[in-house]
Amino acid sequence: MAIDRRREAAGGGPGRLPPAAEENGALPPGDAAASAPLGGRAGPGGGGDIQPLPAPHAAGGPHPSLLLLDYDGSVLPFLGGLGGGYQKTLVLLTWIPALFIGFSQFSDSFLLDQPNFWCRGAGKGAESAGVTATGRWDGGDLANGTSPPTTLFPAAPWGTAGPLGNGNGSGAPPLPSPPDKGDNASNCDCHAWDYGIRTGLVQNVVSKWDLVCDNAWKVHVAKFSLLVGLIFGYLITGCVADWFGRRPVLLFSIIFILIFGLTVALSVNVTMFSTLRFFEGFCLAGVTLTLYALRIELCPPGKRFMITMVASFVTTAGQFLMPGLAALCRDWQVLQALIICPFLLTLLYWSIFPESLRWLMATHQFESAKKLILHFTQKNHMNPESDIKGVMPELEKELSRRPRKVCIVKVVGTRNLWKNIVVLCVNSLTGFGIHHCFARSMMGHEVKVPLLEDFYADYYAAAGIALASCLAMCLAVRVLGRRGGLLLFMILTALASLLQLGLLNLIGKYSQHPDSGEPRARMSDSVKDKFSIAFSIVGMFASHAVGSLSVFFCAEITPTVIRCGGLGLVLASAGFGMLTAPIIELHNQKGYFLHHVIFACCTLICIICLLLLPESRGQSLPESIPDGEHYTRQPLLPPRRGEQPLLPTHAELKDYSGLHDAAAAGDGLPDGATANGGRPM
Numbered sequence: 001m002a003i004d005r006r007r008e009a010a011g012g013g014p015g016r017l018p019p020a021a022e023e024n025g026a027l028p029p030g031d032a033a034a035s036a037p038l039g040g041r042a043g044p045g046g047g048g049d050i051q052p053l054p055a056p057h058a059a060g061g062p063h064p065s066l067l068l069l070d071y072d073g074s075v076l077p078f079l080g081g082l083g084g085g086y087q088k089t090l091v092l093l094t095w096i097p098a099l100f101i102g103f104s105q106f107s108d109s110f111l112l113d114q115p116n117f118w119c120r121g122a123g124k125g126a127e128s129a130g131v132t133a134t135g136r137w138d139g140g141d142l143a144n145g146t147s148p149p150t151t152l153f154p155a156a157p158w159g160t161a162g163p164l165g166n167g168n169g170s171g172a173p174p175l176p177s178p179p180d181k182g183d184n185a186s187n188c189d190c191h192a193w194d195y196g197i198r199t200g201l202v203q204n205v206v207s208k209w210d211l212v213c214d215n216a217w218k219v220h221v222a223k224f225s226l227l228v229g230l231i232f233g234y235l236i237t238g239c240v241a242d243w244f245g246r247r248p249v250l251l252f253s254i255i256f257i258l259i260f261g262l263t264v265a266l267s268v269n270v271t272m273f274s275t276l277r278f279f280e281g282f283c284l285a286g287v288t289l290t291l292y293a294l295r296i297e298l299c300p301p302g303k304r305f306m307i308t309m310v311a312s313f314v315t316t317a318g319q320f321l322m323p324g325l326a327a328l329c330r331d332w333q334v335l336q337a338l339i340i341c342p343f344l345l346t347l348l349y350w351s352i353f354p355e356s357l358r359w360l361m362a363t364h365q366f367e368s369a370k371k372l373i374l375h376f377t378q379k380n381h382m383n384p385e386s387d388i389k390g391v392m393p394e395l396e397k398e399l400s401r402r403p404r405k406v407c408i409v410k411v412v413g414t415r416n417l418w419k420n421i422v423v424l425c426v427n428s429l430t431g432f433g434i435h436h437c438f439a440r441s442m443m444g445h446e447v448k449v450p451l452l453e454d455f456y457a458d459y460y461a462a463a464g465i466a467l468a469s470c471l472a473m474c475l476a477v478r479v480l481g482r483r484g485g486l487l488l489f490m491i492l493t494a495l496a497s498l499l500q501l502g503l504l505n506l507i508g509k510y511s512q513h514p515d516s517g518e519p520r521a522r523m524s525d526s527v528k529d530k531f532s533i534a535f536s537i538v539g540m541f542a543s544h545a546v547g548s549l550s551v552f553f554c555a556e557i558t559p560t561v562i563r564c565g566g567l568g569l570v571l572a573s574a575g576f577g578m579l580t581a582p583i584i585e586l587h588n589q590k591g592y593f594l595h596h597v598i599f600a601c602c603t604l605i606c607i608i609c610l611l612l613l614p615e616s617r618g619q620s621l622p623e624s625i626p627d628g629e630h631y632t633r634q635p636l637l638p639p640r641r642g643e644q645p646l647l648p649t650h651a652e653l654k655d656y657s658g659l660h661d662a663a664a665a666g667d668g669l670p671d672g673a674t675a676n677g678g679r680p681m
């Protein structure tokens with residue numbers, strides 16, 4: 001037809017889509033080849049959101065061979081997947097530092113715990129005479145965990161999680177408000193104190209520099225310093241790792257955490273301590289983030305979540321072992337040195353741990369990738385004939401291609417990718433932020449545990465909740481997938497928060513009714529306390545899972561070229577959520593109820609936004625930004641057989657390009673005919 005001939009002469013090709021279709025997310029064939037998620041496979045929970053691949057580009061064209069860009073489908077099977085002995089060794093090496101990260105994340109619970117104190121010379125009898133009631137701050141502080149998951153966490157993990165965490169979250173009791181100066185004025189008139197430390201140490205930072213009464217605010221500044229260092233570390237090291245690689249950021253972070261961490265133990269005043277803790281947190285963020293990304297990029301689709309959860313369990317083991325280390329060290333300086341010194345073992349990673357092969361392939365650094373592939377095959381004693389798909393011949397053709405590195409700021413120009421990252425950032429912020437509200441509600445009650453002081457009861461209760469949350473995540477994600485599991489835990493968090501804010505206030509109002517007798521009022525108070533503890537446990541359990549899953553979800557749907565930058569954003573959001581805890585404590589818990597109400601409203605918003613996310617279970621990791629852009633949302637429930645889709649796919653879109661040009665020029669059309677070939681009425 002004349003329209004086709006005119007379009008081909010203009011260079012558009014017969015398959016070119018109109019500009020309007022491109023603006024709505026449909027890409028032309030050349031761009032779709034580079035942007036479609038590689039492999040063309042739909043996972044068990046994926047639905048049909050990934051389009052099949054077009055024919056490969058010729059070597060030396062604008063895009064590399066799709067065989068090389070299909071890492072999970074071509075390159076990883078050629079290397080033996082996770083079955084190769086060398087890959088298993090690398091995964092094990094990413095687990096070992098998780099124990100040391102757990103030590104560092106929960107060290108503030110022991111270094112900065114507020115002890116019992118009384119005037120020196122009054123003797124310990126003053127403690128039993130009532131000084132404890134005015135000088136003791138019940139409960140410890142564990143709010144500095146990241147396990148984007150962490151455990152942010154926390155783990156956290158960040159943290160959460162995390163991201164953190166990935167990730168992750170601390171699951172930690174807060175430090176309640178200091179004694180009111182008016183009630184404690186007589187005790188604060190002293191110029192020297194004796195301390196009764198509850199954490200197994202003979203001396204900690206608070207007793208070293210008398211951070212009580214008018215100097216108590218310096219404790220919160222010391223907590224700020226580590227968290228703010230983590231936040232800046234996640235943001236900056238994430239961008240650097242996407243530009244220069246994961247390996248150099250990991251190794252330099254290990255070197256500097258040794259320098260700053262050991263110098264913390266030599267601090268001569270609290271100002272020096274707080275400043276060095278900022279840089280220690282900065283370097284700790286670099287170690288946590290790069291290990292999380294390397295762990296994800298080493299694994300095939302079916303093993304990613306399992307490998308990540310093992311690292312979360314190792315971080316939780318560090319949380320459980322911290323009280324034993326404190327009792328063994330007895331002094332805070334020895335404890336700080338013992339926490340940091342194990343990172344000396346990771347200096348051996350300089351000669352053992354390679355760069356991420358997936359990142360090298362995604363950024364078109366094919367010459368370095370070829371050397372690393374040969375290193376993998378040599379370590380695994382592989383037969384070159386196992387290269388059935390011809391990865392190495394294709395790699396030889398692309399060696400002259402220039403690298404293409406990308407910064408996280410490029411995500412601003414996307415349609416779907418930025419939306420997914422923002423939703424996960426808000427989820428991570430909400431999960432780790434509301435975690436403190438539940439922890440404060442639970443730890444505000446007297447929990448009687450035989451043979452344990454209150455500090456250890458609170459500490460191990462929080463650690464046990466974090467462990468149970470990780471176990472529940474394994475089951476929920478296996479059954480419901482990433483998006484379904486995250487939605488389930490967010491709904492549980494919202495319910496626990498709303499019931500605690502609404503139902504418990506209703507019970508409290510009922511107990512103060514003028515017609516209710518005194519025994520009935522006491523019974524209502526008892527019921528209120530029991531419900532508050534129950535809702536707090538459920539809230540801590542669910543919010544820890546929300547933070548950790550948000551970090552992991554971000555690692556899966558963010559493309560390889562900007563994965564560390566996306567992880568940094570989510571883990572930094574987790575850090576902002578945890579930062580609200582010491583801010584509230586610094587203001588003597590003023591505004592705490594409003595703080596809880598705001599985060600409860602955020603959980604409702606997050607439930608709606610979670611439906612916008614794609615499902616990544618069983619899917620290949622996106623490598624480039626167009627790949628991540630094609631991770632589109634599917635229905636939460638699979639469609640029934642024979643049910644027609646509501647929207648046409650890209651293949652069903654009809655080609656109307658060139659109609660306006662043809663109508664304007666009238667090439668090859670008879671007089672009186674329209675652009676569609678018909679005649680006017």
